[in-house]
Amino acid sequence: AAGVIQSPRHLIKEKRETATLKCYPIPRHDTVYWYQQGPGQDPQFLISFYEKMQSDKGSIPDRFSAQQFSDYHSELNMSSLELGDSALYFCASSLRLAGEYYEQYFGPGTRLTVT
Amino acid sequence: QKEVEQNSGPLSVPEGAIASLNCTYSDRGSQSFFWYRQYSGKSPELIMSIYSNGDKEDGRFTAQLNKASQYVSLLIRDSQPSDSATYLCAVRSGYSTLTFGKGTMLLVSP
DSSP, X not given: OXXXXXXXXXXXXXXXXXXXXXXXXXXXXXXXEEEEEOTTOOOEEEEEEETTEEXXXXXXXXXXXXXEOTTSOEEEEEOSOOXXXXXXXXXXXXXXXXXXXXXXXXXXXXXXXXX | OOOEEOOOOOEEEXXXXXXXXXXXXXXXXXXXXXXXXXXXXXXXXXXXXXXXXXXXXXXXXXXXXXXXXXXXXXXXXSOOGGGOEEEEEEEEOSSSXXXXXXXXXXXXXX
């Protein structure tokens, strides 16, 4: 079965640079979520989109922005990178039916290292 | 602040034994509950979802939910060394966002 696709899988950036992470949800899934997971930490919710509109917002820094496109893929844009942004970034997708959100399936993640 | 609590472990069990993982949550309005398995450096993998009180079985896994006690558990029967991983309890309250516990590390020894 098709899974969530994320690119790139690994990214190395310097402080103050920008980064763009991409996520392609499972086909027919209409909701995308972004999570950040630091070393030894649980995944922290950043932001989600349903039908190309922001649906929920978590602990996303103002330096980060995201959007969902007409083909349902999503991009997380990160600017003025800091050392503390080094983490695994996961995208998850789910289907919404009759107002209910169903299980979230995670992509393989992007490992971002800021030097 | 919605909280999900798990014992960090490690929980060590011998191969073939039953592993019991527990999770409590603070928001009484929580509607949906999930268990994810995460190997080191990999992404969370959904293994069970449960929405109503009682037990739900899927293969070697059984999820148990008690909303009155705000408690959800995962039992793994016939534990295998390949089950060694961190198990994340996740709770959804009213909307789409998942709140994760910090995970319990399970070690299954041959």
